[in-house]
Amino acid sequence: MKGKLLIYLLLIVASGAYAQNSKFSFIDGKLLLNNKKSYESGKPEAKNRVGELLKLADKLLDAKPQSVMDKNFTPPSGSKHDYMSMGPYWWPDTSKADGLPYIRKDGLRNPEIRKISDREFLGGMEGKCKALSLAYHFTGNEVYAEKATQLLRVWFLNPETKMNPNLDFAQAIPGINDGRGIGIIESRFLADLTDWVTILRASKSFTKADFDGLQSWYKDYLSWMLNSKNGKDEHKAKNNHGTFYDYQVSAFALFTNQDALSKSILEETKKRILVQIETDGKQPLELARTNAYSYSTMNLEGWFKIALLAEKLNLDFWNYNIDGRSLKAALDYLIPYALGKEKFVYEQIGSYNRKDMEFLMLVASDKFHNQAYISEYRKVEGHSLELFNALLCSRL
Known part of the structure; x- marks a missing residue:
């Protein structure tokens, strides 16, 4: 025994x-371990979700x-x-x-x-x-x-x-x-x-x-991003390109044990909120695109991943607010349009995939301590969570 x-x-x-x-x-290691324990203890939802995952993974073995x-x-x-x-x-x-x-x-x-x-x-x-x-x-x-x-x-x-x-x-x-x-x-x-x-x-x-x-x-790729002409040009980008540049370089620095560099990058990233998000939550640089709502959602996903990464370095982006400009304001503005409660008022020439909101709503429910985010999303969608969002962002 x-x-x-x-x-x-x-x-x-x-x-x-x-x-x-x-x-x-960006993922929550404790939540991931919790979901593994749920699977090992035979909880039905965990067994079903991991069963889906294994079917997918088995197909990839060849x-x-x-x-x-x-x-x-x-x-x-x-x-x-x-x-x-x-x-x-x-x-x-x-x-x-x-x-x-x-x-x-x-x-x-x-x-x-x-x-x-x-x-x-x-x-x-x-x-x-x-x-x-x-x-x-x-x-x-x-x-x-x-x-x-x-x-x-x-x-x-x-x-x-x-x-x-x-x-x-x-x-x-x-x-x-x-x-x-x-x-x-x-x-x-x-x-x-x-x-x-x-x-x-x-x-x-x-x-x-x-x-x-x-x-x-x-390390070599991070050095290229920080020092090359292309890297410097992308760092200057004010819209979603700048957001995802910062997410990448901060993640790469963290991964290569350069925590101080990652933290300094994230401190600079905060300044982008003033440029990208208005007091009513609009993201004007994304709303100017021909797929305004798709780009607004994509950019906010970048911000959410930055905020999750920042937590690892004891930085709080969730409650960071500049005269009402915040990640929460950006999400709250987007929700009625993204979930179909209000008609689009900006250009959206392509189809909008509401599943792109799922990650944001799951994370928001946790970080803003408000389960209404995900419950509202589930009402509109009317079906189960996407597999990886279920495994990584929800408690099974």
């Missing part, structure tokens, strides 16, 4: 190893690892190891024989962007690692951690396939440039990825050499 108890205690310690060894960027080397184009540097993409809202100028230079049509995505696979494959790699790392967390089954580790090695570590730590050629505009700072928003997946890596640190499959190599890659 004592032997079984000791083994059980060792398993608990191992499952929580990531919580002691490093900080998450997935072929993808890398920047898989694209059919070579960046101007001459190396496929460099990430490459094209600006999504730029189209050929039909008045020109060669279509150059391309012209901007905000909100209208040019299908040409799909010809360059780096952006899609980067997002896909992050999504697969999320499912696999969480499957490992809930079950302790090394097969999931081993697969996630394989994907990470191919993208970041293997000499023949690894991505160089820069986005020099992201969101290029044909006839105008080979890449620009705006493209850095495409690497926001890498900030979330630090959390899935943190979970994997408890695994035997993900070795110290893997972590050290990945951490070194992130």
Whole structure:
């Protein structure tokens, strides 16, 4: 009996190893461990949700690892190891024989962007690692951690396939440039990825050499973001690009044990609230877009992740208020439109996905101590929470 108890205690310690060894960027480690206990104790909701997760993760076990080397184009540097993409809202100028230079049509995505696979494959790699790392967390089954580790090695570590730590050629505009700072928003997946890596640190499959190599890659990429022309340009962006730039660099600094740098970045981030959010909660820079409500929601998601990260460094963004300008004000303004209670008064040329509000409403219910947020959302949606929001943001 004592032997079984000791083994059980060792398993608990191992499952929580990531919580002691490093900080998450935006997820709640205590909540994640609580939901694992709910699953292990057989609570129906937890069993059902983890069952969904395992079905998804099992399908990924045979997935072929993808890398920047898989694209059919070579960046101007001459190396496929460099990430490459094209600006999504730029189209050929039909008045020109060669279509150059391309012209901007905000909100209208040019299908040409799909010809360059780096952006899609980067997002896909992050999504697969999320499912696999969480499957490992809930079950302790090394097969999931081993697969996630394989994907990470191919993208970041293997000499023949690894991505160089820069986005020099992201969101290029044909006839105008080979890449620009705006493209850095495409690497926001890498900030979330630090959390899935943190979970994997408890695994035997993900070795110290893997972590050290990945951490070194992130240090190099962070240095590029802070010192390159593209990085400096994106830092100056006043809208959602500036928000997600700050989320990335603060997350990367935290992940690479540069807490003081992360904290100093976040202190500067607070000043963006004065520029981005009005006293009535409007986000004017996002409302000026042709998909005003989609961009307002996206930007607020960036802010919420920043606020969650800031908590790890004992900074409070939830109650930060400049003359009525606050994250809560921005959310309260958006809710009636996003949930269909009031008609859109700003331009929204594309469809608006109300599921994008789910993460915000779940987090707001907790951080603003008001369950009305999520209860109102559930009334409008009328169906269960998205899988990862249920596992990461709600108590099972």
